[in-house]
Every structure is written in C-alpha cells, then in structure tokens.
Amino acid sequence: MKENNPVEKKADKPLINIKTGNETVDKSITRVSRLASWFQAIPAVAHFIRAGERFNDRMGSQFGAAITYFSFLSLIPILMVSFAGVGFVLASNQDLLTDLIDRLVNSISDPTLATTLKNTVKTAVEQRTTVGITGLLVALYSGISWMGNLRGAVRAQSRDVWERNQQDKEKIYFKYTRDFISLIGLVLALFIT
Numbered sequence: 522m523k524e525n526n527p528v529e530k531k532a533d534k535p536l537i538n539i540k541t542g543n544e545t546v547d548k549s550i551t552r553v554s555r556l557a558s559w560f561q562a563i564p565a566v567a568h569f570i571r572a573g574e575r576f577n578d579r580m581g582s583q584f585g586a587a588i589t590y591f592s593f594l595s596l597i598p599i600l601m602v603s604f605a606g607v608g609f610v611l612a613s614n615q616d617l618l619t620d621l622i623d624r625l626v627n628s629i630s631d632p633t634l635a636t637t638l639k640n641t642v643k644t645a646v647e648q649r650t651t652v653g654i655t656g657l658l659v660a661l662y663s664g665i666s667w668m669g670n671l672r673g674a675v676r677a678q679s680r681d682v683w684e685r686n687q688q689d690k691e692k693i694y695f696k697y698t699r700d701f702i703s704l705i706g707l708v709l710a711l712f713i714t
Contacts, residue, residue, distance in 0.1 A: 601656025
C-alpha cells in the first residue's frame with residue numbers, strides 16, 4: 522500500500538537534512554521535516570502551495586498594491602465631484618445656502634471660526650466648476666491607471682508562462698486609449714446592471 526501512495530513516497534524523504542551533532546535534535550528535525558514533507562504532498566495542500574507560488578512569481582502582491590493605490594486615489598476625485606455637485610445645488614438655491622451658512626455660524630461659539638467657515642463655504646460654492654472639472658480629470662487619470670494595472674494583473678496571473686510580450690511594449694498613447702475604452706465599457710456595464 523505504501524508503494525502506490527505518492528503522499529507516502531514523498532514523506533519518506535525529509536524536507537531538510539540538517540545535522541547538528543546532537544542525536545535528539547537531529548531526530549526531531551528529521552521527524553518534523555518528514556511530517557512537513559508528508560503534509561505538503563497532500564494534493565489539496567500541494568495545490569494551494571503551487572497557487573501561492575504562482576501568485577508570488579507573477580508579482581500578485583505588487584499588482585494588488587497598485588490596484589489598491591489607484592482605487593484609493595480615486596476616492597479623492599469622487600469627493601471633489603460630489604462637493605462640486607453639492608455646490609451646484611447650493612448655488613441654484615440661495616435659501617438653502619443661506620440656511621446652511623446660518624446653521625454653521627449658529628452652531629459655533631467662536632466668532633473667528635464661524636467667519637472662517639462661512640467664507641470657506643462661500644468659496645467652495647463659487648469654485649464648484651473648477652473643483653468639479655479637476656475632480657473629473659483626476660478621476661479619469663486614476664481610473665485609466667486602475668484599469669491598466671487590473672489588465673496587467675489579470676494577464677500576468679492567467680498566462681501559462683509569464684514574460685513580457687509585444688503588448689507590454691506598445692506605445693503609451695495606444696495603451697492609455699485601450700485602457701480608457703475598457704474603463705468606459707466597465708462603467709457602462711455597471712450602469713446597465
């Protein structure tokens with residue numbers, strides 16, 4: 522039975538072969554090493570180990586970090602566009618703007634801070650167009666970069682052999698155009714669903 526079982530065959534060899542000179546320590550190392558070899562030879566465990574090695578070999582953590590960076594970077598322009606939208610609503614409804622400013626001023630006991638907040642709200646409403654356009658441009662940049670990193674990560678993880686190919690060497694404007702079209706397609710798919 523032992524000869525036909527691949528788990529048993531691999532478990533016969535120790536994972537590491539270290540000799541310390543102390544017989545008790547050497548036996549313990551051999552036992553633990555054989556146990557680790559046996560455990561790693563179990564098909565399900567071996568599959569997870571190979572998946573982890575493949576993920577690490579193909580820079581999975583680096584791609585994950587890049588995607589996370591651009592996802593977080595996208596929050597700032599989303600907030601900018603949101604504030605610009607609120608600015609347009611407040612600019613079109615003066616009663617609402619006045620009510621908001623009065624509530625802010627009345628809720629703060631320090632007159633200097635109240636004046637500063639009042640001026641900040643007025644400035645934000647006046648600058649709504651600039652903030653909105655800047656937010657949209659930064660969102661476009663971070664969205665395209667997010668899409669490019671996502672595309673690169675999926676390709677790296679799904680290829681049989683991971684190495685740079687001709688698409689990785691293409692001109693930068695072509696790459697950004699393709700990522701922009703992919704981003705628009707993703708946004709449309711989100712709106713449709």
